[in-house]
Amino acid sequence: MPQAFVNIAYLISSTLFIFALKGLSHPRTAVRGNLLGALGMLIAIVVTLMDKSIVSYELIILGFILGSAIGAISALKVPMTSMPQMVAIFNGFGGGASTLVAALAFIEAIELNKAMGTQETVATVASGLIGAVTFWGSMVAFAKLEGLIEERPIRYKGEQIVKIIFALASIIFGIIFGMEKNMNYYWYLVATSSILGVLLTIPIGGADMPVVISLLNSYSGLAACATGFVLNNNVLIISGSLVGASGIILTNLMCKAMNRSLTNVLFGGFGEIVAETDxxxxxxxxxxxxxxxxxxxxxxxxxxxxxxxxxxxxxxxxxxxxxxxxxxxxxxxxxxxxxxxxxxxxxxxxxxxxxxxxxxxxxxxxxxxxxxxxxxxxxxxxxxxxxxxxxxxxxxxxxxxxxxxxxxxxxxxxxxxxxxxxxxxxxxxxxxxxxxxxxxxxxxxxxxxxxxxxxxxxxxx
Amino acid sequence: MDSFIAALTIFVLAIFVGFEVITKVPPILHTPLMSGSNAISGITIIGSIIAAGAKYTTLAAILGVTAVTFATINVVGGFLVTHRMLQMFQKPKTDQKEKKKS
Missing domain, CATH: 3.40.50.1220 (TPP-binding domain)
Incomplete structure (x- = not known):
């Protein structure tokens, strides 16, 4: 199939995603909007399946079956009261997928001896970092909301420094990866970012969860967006930006509704203050x-x-x-x-x-x-x-x-x-x-x- | 470089479109907005499909199948759960219609 045709199909998908979000402006149009979004996704998937670099379909079908089964069962079974943890874990999978796709694009570049430009390299590092933070941050948020781990903020001395160390380590591994073009450094980067994701979410408790979930939602969009820059794929960039924007708007609204800054929510230590009022x-x-x-x-x-x-x-x-x-x-x-x-x-x-x-x-x-x-x-x-x-x-x-x-x-x-x-x-x-x-x-x-x-x-x- | 600028242009414009469209979503639909936009971010599925189908190395195949699974959970679960929620927002309307008929 000619590339132009594929790109036009992706453009249609992107347009449908925008209509999907537009539909959400009223409960009456929202169902139709969501169906348009699903249609956009279907078009993108079908067109992609015809890509000439695909040599076999077994693994793809295996992934489809596994993913559809897990996704459908959890979506249909989840009680409405557990919706926050459901969205949290779905966000996580989105972020995780972005990290893996960026890794795969790098493997492909090595196998096919393709040169990786600055854009692709930087975007690969960004996908790895944001994706891993999203995945593990979402897992912790899920565990907190599900009551698997302590929901109250878990804080310790020097935690900000520990976070900064892991953030710096991730960036340094990213830079070395960019210079050496060695897969190992990508995995080191993913490892430190994963720990960072856990560290960033662990200290945030119960009532601050609306902010965290909105923020992770935004991250999953940005991770998809970064992957779009890796693959030079516009539909990924557009969808990622839409989701990123949505998450940022919601994060902002939630912070305003608590009259707190985002920094205060993420690093503040709210809820641990012992009430002085008798x-x-x-x-x-x-x-x-x-x-x-x-x-x-x-x-x-x-x-x-x-x-x-x-x-x-x-x-x-x-x-x-x-x-x-x-x-x-x-x-x-x-x-x-x-x-x-x-x-x-x-x-x-x-x-x-x-x-x-x-x-x-x-x-x-x-x-x-x-x-x-x-x-x-x-x-x-x-x-x-x-x-x-x-x-x-x-x-x-x-x-x-x-x-x-x-x-x-x-x-x-x-x-x-x-x-x-x-x-x-x-x-x-x-x-x-x-x-x-x-x-x-x-x-x-x-x-x-x-x-x-x-x-x-x-x-x- | 040219392709980067083109991609960047698309990125910036898409963010503006996102802000315009999403600020019009009323608070009562914020939860479906999150799950719905989440499903859309599952678009990474198209990257994972190519990677899983190309089978460059064994590692790539394993990562590929994991990526397809993750992204499919995201897409299928996200759209379904959003649909389920949005239908609940429609129910009261049909109730009223039924009452009018009877």
Missing amino acids: EDKVYGGKIKSASPEEIAMLLENARRVVIVPGYGMAVSQAQFAVRDLMKVLESKGIEVEFAIHPVAGRMPGHMNVLLAEANIPYEKLKEMDEINPTFEQTDVSIVIGANDVVNPLARTDSNSPIAGMPILDVDKSKTVVVIKRSLAPGFAGIPNPLFAADNTLMLFGDAKKMVQELINALKES
């Missing part, structure tokens, strides 16, 4: 706990209720119970909306997916800026398993670790109901004065169980 001073004697029946009575008389979901809702799989609560309230003529904080959950948009899974119409899911002005007209706000994102200290205490972080102003509603297991602090490790506020009622217990008891109490009355 919990007793904040909570002492001011906590009012209520029974589901009492809260049901309160809800009976409400006109507008806002539900604020947090990671706790995901952990207890309470999204279906929450949907039933919404239905019961609506059947009584009460207006119900959901307030979604950008960093609620463990990845961007995590809560929206869970609520969509429970069949809650997306029109009811409101962003922070949209819903905040309405809390004053809200009779009851129900906070389910969220903590730091509703902590008024962010507005009032400039010394607090979350100072300046945009929060959901639930405290402005007439009554706040907080469903939570205990008064344990959230990821920021600080007490939450909201729990002790005059207009707050605590409903202690598991989110799912408590929501169900609320529903029962509402139905009985």
